[in-house]
Amino acid sequence: MTLPILPTAIVGSYAMPGWLERLKTEYFARRISRHDLDEIHDAAVKAAIKDEEIAGLDIVTDGELRRDNMVDYFVERLPGVQIDRSSKKFYYDFYDGVVQGKLPTASLGLVQDFRFLRASTEREPKICITGPHCLTKRIRNQYYPSEAALAADLAKVMNLELKALVKAGAQLIQIDEPYYSGFPEDLDWGVQVLNMLVEGVDAHIAVHICYGNRYGKPSWEGSYRYLFPRILDAKVHQLTLEFARRGGEDLDLFKEFPSKLELGLGVIDVKNHEVETPEMVAEHIRRALEVMPAERIYVLPDCGCFHLPRDVAFAKMQAMVEGTKIVRKELGK
Amino acid sequence: MILNLNHLHAKSAAPNAQAVVETLYALLEEGLIERSLFARLRIQLDWIQYKQNFREVVSVAENRDDRGEQRIMDIHVDTRQVIAGCLRPEILRAMARARATESERDAAPDRIALEDFKSFRNSIAWRFNSLYWRKLNDWEQASGKGYEQALPGGSSDGHQPEAVAASAAEFWTLLQDMDSKKQLPQEIFLLEIGVGSGARCVMWLNCLRGLDRQHGTNFYPRLRLLLGDYSLATLEKSKPALKEHADLCSFVVLDALNPLQTLSFLRHKILHVHSTNVYDNLPDEEVLRRDGRLYFVHARVYIPMNDAVRIATTFDMPLERIHAMVERLLEIGPDALGDPARGLSFWQEIWKAARLEERLMGLDELPDSPFPAGLDAAKLEDMLEDAPSDIRFHLSSGALESFSNTLPLLGPRGYLQVEDIFVTEFDQYRVGFHGPGKLDGSVVNWVNGALLREVAERAGFDVHFAPFPYRQGSKTSILYTTQRE
Numbered sequence: 001m002t003l004p005i006l007p008t009a010i011v012g013s014y015a016m017p018g019w020l021e022r023l024k025t026e027y028f029a030r031r032i033s034r035h036d037l038d039e040i041h042d043a044a045v046k047a048a049i050k051d052e053e054i055a056g057l058d059i060v061t062d063g064e065l066r067r068d069n070m071v072d073y074f075v076e077r078l079p080g081v082q083i084d085r086s087s088k089k090f091y092y093d094f095y096d097g098v099v100q101g102k103l104p105t106a107s108l109g110l111v112q113d114f115r116f117l118r119a120s121t122e123r124e125p126k127i128c129i130t131g132p133h134c135l136t137k138r139i140r141n142q143y144y145p146s147e148a149a150l151a152a153d154l155a156k157v158m159n160l161e162l163k164a165l166v167k168a169g170a171q172l173i174q175i176d177e178p179y180y181s182g183f184p185e186d187l188d189w190g191v192q193v194l195n196m197l198v199e200g201v202d203a204h205i206a207v208h209i210c211y212g213n214r215y216g217k218p219s220w221e222g223s224y225r226y227l228f229p230r231i232l233d234a235k236v237h238q239l240t241l242e243f244a245r246r247g248g249e250d251l252d253l254f255k256e257f258p259s260k261l262e263l264g265l266g267v268i269d270v271k272n273h274e275v276e277t278p279e280m281v282a283e284h285i286r287r288a289l290e291v292m293p294a295e296r297i298y299v300l301p302d303c304g305c306f307h308l309p310r311d312v313a314f315a316k317m318q319a320m321v322e323g324t325k326i327v328r329k330e331l332g333k
Numbered sequence: 334m335i336l337n338l339n340h341l342h343a344k345s346a347a348p349n350a351q352a353v354v355e356t357l358y359a360l361l362e363e364g365l366i367e368r369s370l371f372a373r374l375r376i377q378l379d380w381i382q383y384k385q386n387f388r389e390v391v392s393v394a395e396n397r398d399d400r401g402e403q404r405i406m407d408i409h410v411d412t413r414q415v416i417a418g419c420l421r422p423e424i425l426r427a428m429a430r431a432r433a434t435e436s437e438r439d440a441a442p443d444r445i446a447l448e449d450f451k452s453f454r455n456s457i458a459w460r461f462n463s464l465y466w467r468k469l470n471d472w473e474q475a476s477g478k479g480y481e482q483a484l485p486g487g488s489s490d491g492h493q494p495e496a497v498a499a500s501a502a503e504f505w506t507l508l509q510d511m512d513s514k515k516q517l518p519q520e521i522f523l524l525e526i527g528v529g530s531g532a533r534c535v536m537w538l539n540c541l542r543g544l545d546r547q548h549g550t551n552f553y554p555r556l557r558l559l560l561g562d563y564s565l566a567t568l569e570k571s572k573p574a575l576k577e578h579a580d581l582c583s584f585v586v587l588d589a590l591n592p593l594q595t596l597s598f599l600r601h602k603i604l605h606v607h608s609t610n611v612y613d614n615l616p617d618e619e620v621l622r623r624d625g626r627l628y629f630v631h632a633r634v635y636i637p638m639n640d641a642v643r644i645a646t647t648f649d650m651p652l653e654r655i656h657a658m659v660e661r662l663l664e665i666g667p668d669a670l671g672d673p674a675r676g677l678s679f680w681q682e683i684w685k686a687a688r689l690e691e692r693l694m695g696l697d698e699l700p701d702s703p704f705p706a707g708l709d710a711a712k713l714e715d716m717l718e719d720a721p722s723d724i725r726f727h728l729s730s731g732a733l734e735s736f737s738n739t740l741p742l743l744g745p746r747g748y749l750q751v752e753d754i755f756v757t758e759f760d761q762y763r764v765g766f767h768g769p770g771k772l773d774g775s776v777v778n779w780v781n782g783a784l785l786r787e788v789a790e791r792a793g794f795d796v797h798f799a800p801f802p803y804r805q806g807s808k809t810s811i812l813y814t815t816q817r818e
Contacts, residue, residue, distance in 0.1 A: 025715065090791065215791075215817065216793070217601060217741065217745070218744075218745050219816070220516075220745050221745055222515075271601065
């Protein structure tokens with residue numbers, strides 16, 4: 001894997017086009033077939049990858065356009081989770097999922113998505129998965145003695161999937177755990193199950209923690225201080241955090257709690273349609289360089305671009321790439 | 334022919350329905366209504382509750398296809414205005430006018446149009462509305478009563494002390510909960526859209542300060558109340574009332590249609606947004622769904638010829654000058670006629686006489702997408718999935734725009750509270766008239782809460798409506814939002 005200094009990527013999702021939203025909802029209304037929807041997804045994913053490439057990103061994802069939201073794609077694939085298919089009115093709604101017995105082990109089918117991504121780009125591919133803490137918060141637990149116990153079993157099932165992804169060639173894996181910020185009291189067991197999830201997974205692993213992006217708005221407020229020092233026990237390579245919307249104050253936590261962790265630096269506010277200038281991006285990076293060397297910084301948006309209009313998302317990615325180039329030049333790289 | 338009884342006043346509905354049916358069958362037998370037309374005819378019996386409104390006793394709204402054939406002919410009868418013997422001539426008059434060519438209408442003019450047909454949200458009626466709020470003092474002086482007296486209850490429900498106290502208590506509870514979870518920001522931002530006299534804000538702040546002192550929570554000094562209104566004059570007028578709380582208050586000129594534009598720096602930071610009877614006074618328009626097609630109701634304001642002649646005589650001006658004088662009035666206010674008192678009297682007479690003529694425009698007949706930002710035909714069809722298939726309803730464009738441009742200001746625990754007149758289910762459009770009506774010099778429309786709810790769901794909010802329990806017989810509902818998971 002060869003990446004330039006300050007590699008650029010999106011956090012996971014790319015802009016969900018209005019037409020695709022409509023077609024997903026049409027599928028739920030049984031007006032188009034699964035086969036047609038799969039073809040539509042393939043075309044949309046290829047278009048997203050192309051946009052990421054044209055914007056100049058070093059690492060690309062499939063834009064997560066096959067997913068209705070960050071939870072259901074996993075919930076409906078997890079064996080042992082029963083879902084009420086009538087609980088969705090709009091495709092983006094969450095399924096009502098429930099666990100009433102021990103989770104069996106089975107494939108989640110993410111390898112297929114990864115292979116499609118890898119076949120569609122020459123850039124470094126990244127696959128993103130929703131972490132066990134987040135999933136636990138969205139699945140009604142009627143079997144396990146605690147949320148932590150459910151999360152642990154989810155981690156075991158998903159660990160096998162991660163290993164299968166690595167076997168298929170995945171080298172960059174991102175785990176999304178936004179609910180940490182809503183439930184900071186869970187962090188102890190949250191980190192434990194995160195470590196179970198990545199146990200023996202031979203890839204570069206980032207964990208993304210934000211303040212929520214449901215419907216393009218924050219779900220919680222606060223400071224990342226709650227993460228430290230416990231998060232340093234996580235057996236991951238990178239923390240991917242949001243700083244563009246919230247400001248860079250929490251960057252000093254990396255000075256206060258030195259570690260070998262890399263930083264996935266959020267430099268684009270995905271909850272605002274105003275497009276940042278490259279100089280604004282550069283300024284965010286310069287601020288991060290005060291607490292961490294460039295070799296350990298990745299440049300990303302605050303969170304997924306799911307809720308941005310496509311043209312806005314594209315322009316923001318271009319600004320991010322251009323802003324990164326400014327700093328690379330300043331660093332002589 | 335389909336007869337819709339769009340009201341619940343059984344006493345008047347039954348005889349009026351009988352009279353309408355008898356009249357129409359008589360006209361059919363006499364050959365004054367063709368059989369082919371009879372098949373497409375819709376008769377709607379309304380009870381217009383507003384003493385002043387835009388309707389004649391009988392009016393017709395129609396749509397024609399490419400060949401000029403009538404596709405829809407809807408006859409609206411305001412049963413409140415029906416008097417014995419009026420139905421036959423009024424129905425014939427309205428139908429004859431609808432069928433006449435432009436040249437036939439010009440040859441025997443029965444009205445003076447103040448504008449061309451357009452969606453009601455762009456109508457000149459809203460310029461009258463705007464003038465009313467700009468020159469409220471003048472209007473009140475001339476009419477001898479304050480605007481609140483024109484409201485159905487004689488005062489604003491927003492000023493009911495119990496309602497204000499409940500709102501303040503609810504907010505204080507939220508603050509306490511956030512504080513206990515260490516989520517409370519140092520500065521607590523609140524927004525009032527539409528300030529009025531400022532009386533409600535004073536009462537609300539007094540209540541919150543009282544709770545704060547009683548419990549020793551010390552939230553009050555951290556409050557930052559933004560009072561937003563598009564009228565600088567209104568803001569100035571409200572300042573003395575808020576003198577006691579001046580340190581916490583900022584007076585901001587903002588467009589109720591787009592609070593986000595002015596307050597973008599507070600995106601996702603405001604904890605409480607409140608308004609009373611703002612949405613019902615924002616530009617609106619109506620849409621009809623009939624036989625699987627969507628139609629926009631286009632309208633134009635006119636002055637019936639009898640009234641126009643009377644006004645021209647009273648104000649000593651040629652009939653053909655009326656239109657130009659109205660334009661001048663809307664431009665510069667009552668000074669338009671030289672003597673402000675005379676100008677005000679002219680304004681009131683014109684407004685009282687103003688009526689609306691309607692035409693139905695198929696969506697495919699319009700040059701551009703006519704929907705407010707964030708809405709299109711496909712989304713609207715999705716939202717109407719559970720609504721009756723044959724329905725005329727308000728799009729509440731202004732309210733929708735304001736609502737959509739307010740929600741992004743709310744922080745993760747923030748909520749919007751709106752006291753207004755809401756239609757909360759689409760079915761309600763089939764059992765009552767919901768505007769437009771006139772309240773003194775302003776326009777009033779019920780707000781399509783059912784549509785707001787659908788729009789909010791897609792923006793990540795659940796919308797709830799609660800009846801207003803603080804005044805018996807009140808038509809007000811309380812809208813409040815919660816975060817949608």
